[in-house]
Amino acid sequence: RFGTVAVLHSHLTPAERHAQWQEIAAGRVNVIVGARSAVFAPAPRLGLIVIDEEHETSFKQATAPRYHARDVAEWIARAENVPLVLGSATPALETFAHCLAGEWTMCRLPSRVGGSQLPAVITVDLRDPQARAKGVISPRLTAGIDWALAGGGQVMLLLNRRGFATHVQCRSCGHTARCPQCDLALTLHQPGNRGICHGCGLVTRLPADCPECRAPDLVQRGTGTQRLEEFVRSRFRGARVARMDTDTMRTRGSYEETLDAFRAREIDILVGTQMIAKGLDFPSVMLVGVVHADAALHLADFRAAERTCQLVTQVAGRSGRGPLGGRVVVQTSTPDHPAIRAAAAHDYEAFVRSELPIREALLYPPFGSVVRIVVRSEHEEAASEWTSHLADRIRREAGDTGGIRVLGPAPCPIARLRDRFRWHLQVHGPDGAILRDLVRRATATAQTPDSVAWIIDVDPVDML
Secondary structure (H helix, E strand, O other): OOOOEEEEOOOOOHHHHHHHHHHHHOOOOOEEEEOHHHHHOOOOOOOOEEEEOOOOHHHEOOOOOOOEHHHHHHHHHHHHOOOEEEEOOOOOHHHHHHHHOOOOOOOOOOOOHHHOOOOEEEEEEOOOHHHOOOOOOOHHHHHHHHHHHHOOOEEEEEOOOOOOEOEEEEOOOOOEOEOOOOOOEOEEEOOOOEEEOOOOOOEEEOOOOOOOOOOOOEEEEOOOHHHHHHHHHHHOOOOOEEEEOOOOOOOOOHHHHHHHHHHOOOOOEEEEOHHHOOOOOOOOEEEEEEOOOOOOOOOOOOOHHHHHHHHHHHHHOOOOOOOOOOEEEEEEOOOOOHHHHHHHOOOHHHHHHHHHHHHHHHOOOOOOEEEEEEEEEOOHHHHHHHHHHHHHHHHHHHOOOOOOEEEEEEEEEEEEEOOEEEEEEEEEEOOHHHHHHHHHHHHOOOOOOOOEEEEEEEOOOOOO
16 A cells, blocks of 8 residues: 555564665655664654554563653654654553643544444453352353354453463462572473473473472462463363464464464464454454453552553453454453453543542652662672662752652562562652653762662653
């Protein structure tokens, strides 16, 4: 439709990336498609910037330079005097606040393409004994899958946890297999009875007996996508099942191959993590099941509720996009939480209205800015002392500056990662520019000890 298109992403070889870059700089490309780094492409005749699924946390670079592609795109759009379009069914609260304040223009699309109706959402309260089953899937979700398959439709099941079991525990003494380098439980992956740390990637073979009390009483707790796939295969024997997570999508082209097979109706039930939740259009999907909607709801992150609402809303939107219609079944232990209720009602704005006053009262984004400092060291005492030192410097520099608040120091929610102890502190303030300048002045002359490493993350996305 638009002629020559360049593609930029991390799976390109250096030679491929260089060739694409040269074509763009020479002005021989009409459209540039890419991941977050594509925002820096040297387009000589830039006329429009589009960021699709703008609420995605992957638009923030986790390592230096820690830029957010949305902020960079806004700066470039202003400098080049071109429009910036942010697309999302569940906009980030920062974006929503800009629109409510009249700084940005909100363009609503109230109707689905093709005129299809939004699917009915059924919430299953897992606190109710009758709603539970021996397996991970409730009787209500099982009935929904049977209904969809009998009607000639397809099914998508979302579980945002990789692996077979989330942890392995001794029934006798309570010992849990943990990573020796991180403050994380090992996730069981099959085949091979492997324990994999999802923090550092360490792989070890899990023992048959408890290493603490020697009892042969190890049990597998929690459910990951691998176990869910196995359960679905055994329960729905005639169905063709596939799984999409980072474990099955490692080879080049595997993502496209699986989606093409699903589109061609060669797969009946697709099990996956959040990578199946957004942007996919399959008219034959009659049922979407959210197996555990609370998986990330109670993390130590002020955006946990927002991300849960976005994820459930997005995956619910994969159902009922064709003439067969559709339903959504959401399994949750907190059906009354505003994030779950809003997602179940297809009313993301209801969640925004409930969440914004809380953010405003606590001066969290979008009503304030946050700077997070993370300190790492092989010695926990060194990490703790240096974090305390930085907190003291910032507090002295802030003095009587209004609205500045320093939280911490404290151990990070994941207190140890890759054999390094982690401590952090947060600096909150109503004005981002003042906050950044304050932290810059307070830390400019700090003489870092050799035993520690630390980073400053402005407007952090990852709080763990």
